[in-house]
Amino acid sequence: MKPRNRREERMLTVLERETPRYQTRERRRRLVVAAGGCLGLMWAAAVVCWFLAPSTAAMVTTFVLWGVALALGTQLWGMIHIVTRGTASLPVHLLDERQIRERLSAHPIAHRLTLLLLLVVFFVVGLALRGDKPEVPSAAATVLLFALMATVWSLPMLVTAWRMSDPPPEEEDEAEVA
Template sequence: MGGLTPEQVERHYRTWPPRSWYATRRSRRVLAGVGAASAALGWVSAVVCWYLAPSSLAMWTTFALWGAALVIYAVVYSALVGATRGVIGLAGRHLDERQALERLRLQAGSRRGTTIMLCAVLALVLLADGDRSVVEVPTTAIFLLVYAMIATHLILPSLLAALRMPDPPRDDDEDEDD
């Protein structure tokens, strides 16, 4: 969104995606769940490659899983950026102090989550081959594990934002309609 004023960017985030996708805490949590499922597809592709590589089945399954993950998350991310009013997506110079502090908290939480994931992956790799002293892993599976880790680390702040964000206060006009 280069060259746009903060007001134009704000107007854009108010119109797309539809507000009903993220208006309530429940809908934001559903979005976060769908985003987490899209991230999980990357991890599944690494497991598929671990057990099936080298084969054309592993290759096509990996392409399909990553393609689905990217399409799903592109839609989810656009909704989450709209829900958070750009806390995740905007450049730092366009954020006020509250938004900048919230972004720092989200990034810290995502780093903690990444550390936990790294420890879990290490434990699973060590346990996967049982009592053998050398773990044999296909190179493609290693590449996909690293790629899944990076993608998950980049996705975590927006997912955490969706989980933590409270519902906005109700307008007085909405109370009269009920």
């Protein structure tokens, strides 16, 4: 588990920060739910654009929703990255065996969720376009695309954080119990 360059050294330094507050499964899941809420704001912006664009209300609402989602999501993403110890994003040579197993089990689940999401979006958009004048505002298509890309990009990390087990107890704790 030796870094090969300065970028990897910096990544490991950040991940070595202790975050005992979020080391339990319940607290990590709260972070995942909050990050999912930020993704939900992005999707809500796409719906707002679909129904209100082109208008000033659609533009303002979209910018506000995306601003809140990005401001909160950036903080949450950093926290999730630290509490998962980079399991979903570090190069494989920097991971231990447990992290590799967690990554290998989380990625297929994230891909299945992505496929499900794509199917749902496909059918919802298909139903929305069944009217007499099927029109899609270009702003709605753009915001929908960016919401989809953000979701696909973040799902592996969110699934990893959701499924991650609690760390094993420290040796000192075991010695005190005995």
